[in-house]
Amino acid sequence: MDSQQSRVLVQLRDMILKGEFVPGERLAEIPLAEKLEASRTPVRLALASLEHEGLIEQSPSGGYQMRRFTSQEVADAIRVRGVIEGFAARLLAEDGAPRQLLRDLKDCLEAGDRAVNKPSMEIDDYAAYVEMNDRFHKLIVDGCGNLALKRVMDMLGGQPFAAPSAMLPMQSSMEEGQQWMRQAHRTHHAMVQAIERGQGSRAQALGEEHVEIARMNLDYALERPELAAELMPGIRLVSKGRGGA
Secondary structure, eight states: OOHHHHHHHHHHHHHHHTTOSOTTOEEOHHHHHHHHTOOHHHHHHHHHHHHHHTSEEEOTTSSEEEOOEEHHHHHHHHHHHHHHHHHHHHHHHHHOOOHHHHHHHHHHHHHHHHHHSSSSOOHHHHHHHHHHHHHHHHHHHHHTOOHHHHHHHHHHHTSTTTSTTTTGGGGGGSTTHHHHHHHHHHHHHHHHHHHHTTOHHHHHHHHHHHTHHHHHHHHHHHHOHHHHHHHOGGGGGEESSSSOO
């Protein structure tokens, strides 16, 4: 994949996840190419890739259109992420995590402690926690050394609200938000402890349990659509229910 196609693919995926297109909206090559200041070929190839990823669908009139996601699809993707990350943590525990990786993970723990362990979190504290959280999960996945696992995680990260910090903006708006973050961060501590002690089964179970807070955030967002749309415009792509797109 050449650099222009890669750039266009990243830009389009980002626009989709930020809710810049509504479900059913046609994604036409020429307007997109003009908006992205690219030629039509990389746009065409990027759209085909996004369909393969499941982010868009073919339009009955030809070309592609934005699809809608059900809350069940998003919840399922979050649960799968928990299984994959739990397995990555298990591999680290059983194979032995390098010292530098453990130091980096503990740096994340300290940064998270500074953000959540105070009487009241400010907006900068939430931002610091998001940055720490993204780094923590990336260290786990990259550190386990399993390339197939990493490819699966990259794919899941491109799905609406399945990435590790995708649902965190909701927590800055809720009364229980800081409490939920503290709970999640306690799980971070427990995961690192399990990895350090070689407790593979425990590490995996903690990884799977950890994503339950993200699923709770999803439910909270869907019950408050107007607030959710302000904080996470991409929530417009998600409807309640279990059916297909």
